[in-house]
Amino acid sequence: MIPKRKRLWLLLGSLAVLGVAVALVLSALNDNLVFFYSPSQVAEKHVAPERRFRLGGLVEAGSVKKNGQEVRFIVTDTHQSVPVVYRGLLPDLFREGQGVVAEGALGPDGVFVAREVLAKHDENYMPPEVAKAIKEAGQWREKR
Numbered sequence: 001m002i003p004k005r006k007r008l009w010l011l012l013g014s015l016a017v018l019g020v021a022v023a024l025v026l027s028a029l030n031d032n033l034v035f036f037y038s039p040s041q042v043a044e045k046h047v048a049p050e051r052r053f054r055l056g057g058l059v060e061a062g063s064v065k066k067n068g069q070e071v072r073f074i075v076t077d078t079h080q081s082v083p084v085v086y087r088g089l090l091p092d093l094f095r096e097g098q099g100v101v102a103e104g105a106l107g108p109d110g111v112f113v114a115r116e117v118l119a120k121h122d123e124n125y126m127p128p129e130v131a132k133a134i135k136e137a138g139q140w141r142e143k144r
Contacts, residue, residue, distance in 0.1 A: 056075075057082075058100070059074070085112070086114040099121055103118075
């Protein structure tokens with residue numbers, strides 16, 4: 001083989017390896033690029049149990065039940081709802097009708113087991129999908 005052809009094969013092989021590496025990295029990051037799912041997206045995507053993600057929406061009115069350190073509540077986007085269980089101290093801003101983002105995983109029974117709960121103090125910090133669903137349902141509170 002002449003040196004020119006060797007360099008061509010080496011270049012083509014290097015490009016192929018680089019292409020495979022880029023494809024693997026992009027496919028691994030594909031689902032992790034989303035910060036959180038709304039309850040409707042969780043129902044649509046059929047998220048696998050034990051897969052960690054963030055769930056965002058509103059705490060449904062009348063759904064908060066405290067039992068010692070364990071708190072059970074329902075997160076909704078007014079179309080779908082997901083029951084959540086959390087063990088620990090809740091943020092001061094956590095209350096019914098307020099925006100919330102919970103990080104954790106779905107259990108086999110369909111209950112979201114949260115490892116962390118973040119309360120949002122304003123609708124401006126909601127996911128666009130959740131804000132749109134709330135506006136469509138007529139539950140949007142305008143900024144004062």
